[in-house]
Amino acid sequence: MSDPFTLDLHTYLNRLGYSSAPPPTLATLRELQARHIAEFPFETLANLLHTPVHVDPATVQDKLLRQGRGGYCFELNQLFLLLLQALGFEASGLTGRVVMNQPEDVLPARTHLLVLVTIDRVRYIADVGFGGMVPTGPLLLDSQEQQETPHEPFRLSLVDGTYTLHALAADGWRRLYLFDLQPPAEIDYEVGSWYVSTHPDSPFLGQLLVARAGHRQRKTLNNGSFAIHRLGEPSERVQLPDVDAVLQVLREEFAIRVPEHPQLRGALERMLADAKARQ
Structure with a gap:
């Protein structure tokens, strides 16, 4: 039997710029979501290296x-869900199906986790883990109107119990993921x-995808292509020329402490060669 998990709330809040626990309000949720996305980058270094990603809370806490x-x-x-619950929010997880850049008739597996938060009997979704198109503010669940965030506008649609999240990109409204309100079990996180x-x-296997959002900007790294x-x-885009340039961007632009791994340089070299071959 595994040891019980204890959230290191003091360290977590300190990383997010809090000296004490904030109240479980909508204003706090907005601020927490924005700070979290700016502090903890989306990154797939483990997927690039084909190493297992363990999602038990203790391992995740240690990594982040x-x-x-x-x-x-x-x-x-x-x-983030555990943080919200520790602060007294009424919050639970939901799983979704990523459909970004997919045909309308494709129904992929449930490979996304998001958070449902209820404040004063009003339901919101919050998400700090959807890469370069992550919503940077909570969204009203029970509204199909356009909703503003610190970055792009978003909207939700609802058909037969299934919600679809859309973002307004340069080329128009873009579908991101589908979800419903069926409560997942912990095993669903493991399987996903x-x-x-x-x-x-x-789509993540052998790929390096990194994203971080700050004040009025997003930074993304798609294999060797770095963009602001x-x-x-x-948008500003540059194709990184070599492994050292990639490592520098990971450290300086995304504040990632790059792990010491004997296969990392080789994996990055292959990634850059593949990216060059596709140009």
């Missing part, structure tokens, strides 16, 4: 709070993460 790393949705949103980190059809997207301005 002590190893100087980020993670993907089953890590970022799971720890196992698929994402090991299945040959996973500023609100109201053209």
Whole structure:
């Protein structure tokens, strides 16, 4: 039997810039979500290296709070959910199906985790783990109107009990993921993460995808392509020339403490070669 998990609330809040626990209000949720996305990057270094991604809370907490790393949705949103619950929010997890850049008739597996939060009997979804298009503020669940965030506008649609999250991108409204209100079990996190980190059809396997959102900008790294997207301005993109440039961007632009791994340089070299071959 595993040891009971204890959230290191003091260290977590300190990383987010709090000296004491804030109250469980909508204003706090907005601030927590924005700070979390800015502090803890979305990153798939483990997927690049084909190493297992364990999503038990103790391992996730150690990775994010002590190893100087980020993670993907089953890590970022799971720890964020535990934080909200520790602060007294009424919050629970939901699982979703990622449909971004997919045909309308495709119904993929449940490989995304998001958070449902109820404040004063009003329901919101919060998400700190959807990479370069993560919503940077909580969204009203029971509204199909356009909703503003510190970055792009978003909207939800509802058909036959299934919600679809859309973001307003430069080319119009873009579908991101589908979800419903069926409560997941912890095993669903394990299975979803196992698929994402090991299945040959996973879009993350062998890929380096990194994202971080700050004040009026987003930074993304898609294998060797580094981009800065500023609100109201053209995006800046650069193809990184070598492994050292990638490592520098990971450390300086995304504040990731890059792990010592004997296969890392080789994996990055292959990634850059593949990216160059696709150009």
